[in-house]
Amino acid sequence: MSSEAIQVESNPQETVSAPERHGHDRGLLLIGLFKLGKAIFFFAIGAGALHFLHKDLGDSLIRLATALRFDPESRLISMAMAKVDLIDHHRLYEISIATFGYSALALTEGVGLMLEKTWAEYLTLGLTISFLPWELYELARRPSWFRLGLLIINLLVLAYLLWLLRRRKEPSSL
Template sequence: MQTKVIQPGTALAPTSTKADATVKHSRDRGLLLIGLFKLGKALFFFAIGAGALQFLHKDLGETILRLAPKLHVDAEGKLVELLMSKVDLIDHHRLRQISMGTFAYSALALVEGVGLMMEQSWAEYLTLGLTISFLPWELFELARDANWFRVGLLLINLLVLGYLLWLLKRKRRAHESA
């Protein structure tokens, strides 16, 4: 460490030290949390897309019947019956579309998550826009079939929306006053 002798009558000038350079920028914990949530969504949807590709050239009905006993589900019960009726609607082309859609959504969530963790303004606006754009669909699904999962998902997205609106408003005020 350097010691400076200050002569009487001289002004104290700010000095820069190594310690000043290592002072970390305080991170916004809300953005970090939202970014981690988005990265989790990216991993989840990537896994869904990869799983869809695994079933591309397989008989889905046969797979369900084979998995039912392993999951301790009655192979002749209502759940398996429901799945069998839905699986008949999915052909190879549709499975490929599902896979590509989930990969695309995974990539978008990855971009959002990384951008938010890096505290990029464009990521805040992107997340704000996407969150708003999915609200009508979430409300429709909730009105169609209300359950705790959908209520929870809606609440999480409303919290994200509220936080981002508050953060962007605070940043705008700070910019205007500077």
């Protein structure tokens, strides 16, 4: 018996290649873990938004600045206060709903990819493609290493999924 084939005990005529029986796609696992991390991150943002729903955001920012030993009169804190003043309760509620929705979507992608479901690969492919124009716009508007890094990660995910799906469609050479 070769090292590339394993006899299946229930039917001795049937052989299964070793990678199909024991291996999981490490690329899908890595992408799935990345998506699960995003799900946790956005869930935390949604929970934070709900936590501050009926609180004074400006007062909370001043308390945080004081606790972190920032000067509450500094230019940075003044700029943050100007932005925080633009967020009302309704907008905070919208932020929480949107981030919970995105978190659920990322959770679905992550679990589906970790279970190596084809539908999850197509879902991730579609969502990744749909966010690329926005990422390119944001990178052009305000370039940063962080935005460039996110774009590169998403392009790598896109390339890997396209390669994987194309490879699966090719007829197997036996």
